[in-house]
Amino acid sequence: MPELPEVETIARGLANAINGKTIDFVTVLRPKVALPEPVRFARELAGERVAAVGRRGKFVVLTFGSGRQLVVHLRMTGRLIVQPAEATILEPYTNVVLVFRDGVRVCFADVRQFGRMRLVEPEEAWAAELGLEPLSHDFSYEGFSSLLAGRTTPIKVFLLDQRRIAGIGNIYACEALWAARIRPNRPAGTLSKPARRRLHASIIDVLRRAVEMRGTSVDDYVDADGLRGGFQNVLTVYGRDGERCPRCERPIVRTVLAQRGTWWCRGCQTG
Ligand SMILES: [Zn+2]
DSSP states (O other), X not given: OOOHHHHHHHHHHHHHHHTTOBEEEEEESSGGGEESOHHHHHHHHTTOBEEEEEEETTEEEEEETTSOEEEEEOTTTEEEEEEOTTOOSOOTTEEEEEEETTSOEEEXXXXXXXXXXXXXXXXXXXXXXXXXXXXXXXXXXXXXHHHHTTOOSBHHHHHHOTTTBSSXXXXXXXXXXXHTTOOTTSBGGGOOHHHHHHHHHHHHHHHHHHHHTTOOXXXXXXXXXXXXXXXXXXXXXTTOTTSBOTTTOOBEEEEEETXXXXXXXXXXXXX
16 A cells, blocks of 8 residues: 555656646546546536645645645555556556646556545645654654653554554554564553654654655555656565564564554564
């Protein structure tokens, strides 16, 4: 599932391709993926000019000149692919197509059809439930530390909770905990102050490096140009059970926490 670095990369690619462009028309091929209902969705979007493309948590957000926003959640296998005007066939599994006045298209493609596009009015507080952005100034050590206080949830499960910190998923939770040398099942509220400091710094560092490398392609993820990311080449623990820990050489193990595969090293993640 695309996490912060992948969604950020997609949003940047889209911004390059469609910023300032006006939507000519929209075709909804699979009604359940769009809100409001298809006829209104298409009618309302036609004529909107893209003022900005950004990201909030794991959502891609297109902001229009009118102040309305198109909020896209890619879920498991969703893709937003830019096609030039001369392209003759749609991206496979396309559910919605945005066609711009210069002929450029954005295909919202999704094999599993869990992804969603939602048009929201300027006054709708659609992101009210989302937590801190870990790459923003709001994500201070003090703020992070106070979120952990008193929590009995395993730290890894806590990191996945989008209402606390937005954008971290399974890959970067595992990687940040390894970098900070913290056991994934440790209750969040019991981390020592040095461990909280290490984890705060590791979250930022891992996410920044992954954004620089344009995300992690361990499954279907590709950017807006259809290209794979690079961070899968530098993963230390995620998906690497049986391989040696790069820090202490013990074998990486896979355990299950809250129904999610969790990769870590028993040798050095003892904090
Ligand atoms: Zn180790």
